[in-house]
Amino acid sequence: MNKVFKALAVPYQIWLYILVFIPLLAMVGIAISNYDSSVLLNQINVDLSHWSILFQSQNVIAFRNSVVFAVLTTIICAVLGYFTAYYIFQSKFKNKFIILTIVILPMWSNLILRVDALNNVFSKNNIISSIFGFSPFGNITGTGLAILIGLVFTYLPFMILPVYTALEKIDYALQEAALDLGLTPFKKFWKVIFPLSLKGVVTGSIMVFLPTLAGFAIPKILGKGNFLFIGNVIENKLLSSTIFYNHGSLLAVVILVFILGSILLLTRFDKEGETLL
Amino acid sequence: MTETKTYPVATLEEYGYKDYSKLQKPMKVLRTVLFILVFIMLYLSIIVIAIQSLNSSVRTSEFLSVTFRWYPNIFNEEDLMTAIRNTFIVSFIATSIATIAGTFFAVGVYSLEKKKRQSLMLMNNVPMLNADIVTGFSLMLMFRLLMPIFPNIFGLFTLVMAHLFFTFPYVVLSVMPKLKETDPNLMDAALDLGVKPYKALIKVVIPAIKAGIFSGMLLALTMSIDDFVISYFNTGAGFDNLSIWIYGVVGRRNLTPSVYAFSTLLTLFTLAGLMVYTFIQHSNKKGKREQK
Numbered sequence: 001m002n003k004v005f006k007a008l009a010v011p012y013q014i015w016l017y018i019l020v021f022i023p024l025l026a027m028v029g030i031a032i033s034n035y036d037s038s039v040l041l042n043q044i045n046v047d048l049s050h051w052s053i054l055f056q057s058q059n060v061i062a063f064r065n066s067v068v069f070a071v072l073t074t075i076i077c078a079v080l081g082y083f084t085a086y087y088i089f090q091s092k093f094k095n096k097f098i099i100l101t102i103v104i105l106p107m108w109s110n111l112i113l114r115v116d117a118l119n120n121v122f123s124k125n126n127i128i129s130s131i132f133g134f135s136p137f138g139n140i141t142g143t144g145l146a147i148l149i150g151l152v153f154t155y156l157p158f159m160i161l162p163v164y165t166a167l168e169k170i171d172y173a174l175q176e177a178a179l180d181l182g183l184t185p186f187k188k189f190w191k192v193i194f195p196l197s198l199k200g201v202v203t204g205s206i207m208v209f210l211p212t213l214a215g216f217a218i219p220k221i222l223g224k225g226n227f228l229f230i231g232n233v234i235e236n237k238l239l240s241s242t243i244f245y246n247h248g249s250l251l252a253v254v255i256l257v258f259i260l261g262s263i264l265l266l267t268r269f270d271k272e273g274e275t276l277l
Numbered sequence: 278m279t280e281t282k283t284y285p286v287a288t289l290e291e292y293g294y295k296d297y298s299k300l301q302k303p304m305k306v307l308r309t310v311l312f313i314l315v316f317i318m319l320y321l322s323i324i325v326i327a328i329q330s331l332n333s334s335v336r337t338s339e340f341l342s343v344t345f346r347w348y349p350n351i352f353n354e355e356d357l358m359t360a361i362r363n364t365f366i367v368s369f370i371a372t373s374i375a376t377i378a379g380t381f382f383a384v385g386v387y388s389l390e391k392k393k394r395q396s397l398m399l400m401n402n403v404p405m406l407n408a409d410i411v412t413g414f415s416l417m418l419m420f421r422l423l424m425p426i427f428p429n430i431f432g433l434f435t436l437v438m439a440h441l442f443f444t445f446p447y448v449v450l451s452v453m454p455k456l457k458e459t460d461p462n463l464m465d466a467a468l469d470l471g472v473k474p475y476k477a478l479i480k481v482v483i484p485a486i487k488a489g490i491f492s493g494m495l496l497a498l499t500m501s502i503d504d505f506v507i508s509y510f511n512t513g514a515g516f517d518n519l520s521i522w523i524y525g526v527v528g529r530r531n532l533t534p535s536v537y538a539f540s541t542l543l544t545l546f547t548l549a550g551l552m553v554y555t556f557i558q559h560s561n562k563k564g565k566r567e568q569k
Contacts, residue, residue: 004474008385009397011378012445016400019442023415030418084315087308097558101551104499106319108547109540111503112523114322116532117329121321125338127328153318206406214408217505221527231410238510245418252414256407263406267399 024256031250037243050246059251062228069144069229070213073151077208078201080152081159085200088160089167100164103157115150115221122146122222142224150222151212158211159204166200167193206262214255230255323544330537347538354535360522361539367433367508367518368501371440376494379448380486384478386449387456401450404443413510416442420511431513439511440501447500448493455489456482 034047053059088099106114120126122141129135140146170193178188216231230251237248329337333344351357386397404412420435463485467477483490505520512521526532 003388005384005388005478008381009389010385012382012385012449013397015445016397016403019416019419019438020400020403023412023419026418026422027411027415080311080315080318083311087312097555101555102316103319105544105548105551106323107503108499109323109326109503109544110520110523112505112520112527113326113536113540116523116527117322117325117537120329120337121325123338127325127332127337127340130338130340131328153321156315156318210406210408214410215506216410217524234410234414245421248414249418252411256411259407259411263399263402266406 027249027256028253030245031253033246035245036247037245047246050244051250053247053250054254058228059230059233062230062233063254065219065227066213066230069147069151069219069227070209072148073155073212074205074209076148076152077156077159078205081156081204081208082163082197082201084156085160085163085167088164100161103160107157111154112217112221115154115218118150118153119146119221122149141222142226144223144227146222147219147227150218151215154218155208155212158207159201162203162207163197163200166197166203170196202266206266210259210262213258326537327541327544329534330541332534335534347534348542350533351535351539351542354533356522357533357535357539360517360519363516364502364518364520367436367440368498370437371444371501372494372498374437375441375444375448375497376490379445379493379497380452380483380490382445383449383452383456384482387453398453401446405446405450409504409506410510412443413439413507416507417510429514431511432516435511435513436508436516436518439507440504443504443507444497444501447496448490451493451496452486452489455486459485 032046032048033044034050035044084103088096088103091099119141121128121135122137122139124135124139124141126135137146137149140149174192174196175188178192179185183191214231216229216235219227219229220232220235234248234251237244237251328340330347331343331345332340333346334341386394386401389397416435416439420430420438423430459482463481464477467481468474472480503520504518505524508518509521509524512518517525523532523536
């Protein structure tokens with residue numbers, strides 16, 4: 001491409017610097033300050049006394065909940081998502097676009113509304129039991145199981161798509177070569193296809209793990225307040241009468257550490273983010 | 278006549294071949310069952326929403342009879358209409374700017390040297406990989422610190438800025454592969470024929486990457502219309518989009534069934550649009566093949 005167009009990258013570079021670094025720096029800065037809504041901007045000081053909230057039992061439990069549910073959701077989504085992506089990849093349907101559309105279409109409906117609909121189905125008297133006379137899930141609303149099912153149902157497409165993208169990029173000649181060289185179909189999958197599609201699994205896992213770890217709407221709606229996630233703690237800091245920006249920032253910084261770890265992991269597998277779409 | 282000695286024919290098993298064909302049938306059944314299960318996982322909520330939109334009872338716990346009255350009723354629900362309008366305003370502005378500017382940004386990034394490009398792409402991916410809550414919270418802090426200068430900053434402006442922040446990367450990321458696919462000689466040919474670089478960009482390169490721009494636009498729109506967390510932190514002055522509004526009402530347990538009607542309509546329109554799109558693509562391909 002022509003060197004003249006380099007100039008076009010400059011505004012984007014500035015935009016990214018302003019909106020990637022400044023907010024994050026502000027957040028880290030506020031995490032070590034005494035800033036809350038009762039403090040005027042010129043009274044902000046360095047203050048580490050609120051760091052003790054990291055060890056409050058409520059917050060420790062919230063962190064544990066977030067991590068446990070995120071890990072479980074990621075594993076379940078990885079197994080089911082890989083299977084589905086592989087099924088689509090292997091299927092003899094000519095128009096794969098339609099099948100992918102089927103996967104993406106639910107994402108076009110509002111997420112909160114979908115979770116609320118799940119919540120209705122999870123409760124004792126629901127629309128399914130009213131029509132068919134039986135309730136497929138029983139009365140699980142407010143339990144950890146409800147949250148887990150809700151998370152898996154919501155984030156499964158985020159696993160299917162990157163895995164499918166990675167599978168599609170595998171050269172078909174490799175599969176033929178594997179079979180010609182005498183591998184059984186299962187060995188072909190395990191030794192050739194699976195390692196090559198691992199990139200998609202890593203991307204998908206991150207796409208599932210991070211929103212689950214940091215989400216707060218799904219545990220709040222499906223958990224009925226029985227399970228506090230770290231996102232809920234941050235949300236509550238902002239809903240209280242004195243808004244504790246410093247507490248919220250500190251907790252968000254902790255989430256950020258998880259994210260940086262994930263990004264480092266991803267860049268080892270996928271340099272330019274090809275499977276992100 | 279020489280006598281030919283007959284050797285016993287080696288069976289496939291003796292070559293180490295194991296017959297797995299018996300396993301094929303149960304595997305097939307298992308595959309189908311799992312696929313149906315995944316389909317239910319993806320569509321349960323959509324189906325429930327559709328049923329609720331036809332339910333004549335306001336309560337979600339019982340199904341009384343089929344009614345269509347919630348559909349025209351969408352227009353009578355003022356709060357819902359405002360929320361829908363806000364969602365479309367924000368998404369329209371953000372998607373338009375992100376698509377047009379994002380395309381030019383992608384061209385710019387693509388013309389950089391490899392090392393610079395990679396580091397910029399890494400930054401480009403930050404908004405996509407960063408957890409919504411961190412993005413939303415940190416943007417809110419930045420806008421909050423700007424409040425002494427612009428006291429009424431929260432509202433449409435902050436919402437559009439936040440949406441632009443996470444829609445740009447999708448446009449850049451979907452335009453980039455198309456740029457890589459285009460023939461580099463295309464640009465040189467245009468320049469040799471005496472076209473100015475920027476004119477060549479618009480007349481030659483942009484048409485070549487049309488598909489990437491379109492898919493980027495679609496992704497940006499999808500993300501923007503459905504966003505909750507980032508919008509939740511960056512809105513203000515009562516400027517609620519649909520997600521924020523629903524989240525607020527869900528807590529109070531009096532969601533009007535018209536929301537379900539609106540959602541179902543949106544799903545049906547999307548489905549119809551995608552079907553028309555595939556149909557057009559299909560007939561285009563056919564036409565091209567016949568021309569050849």
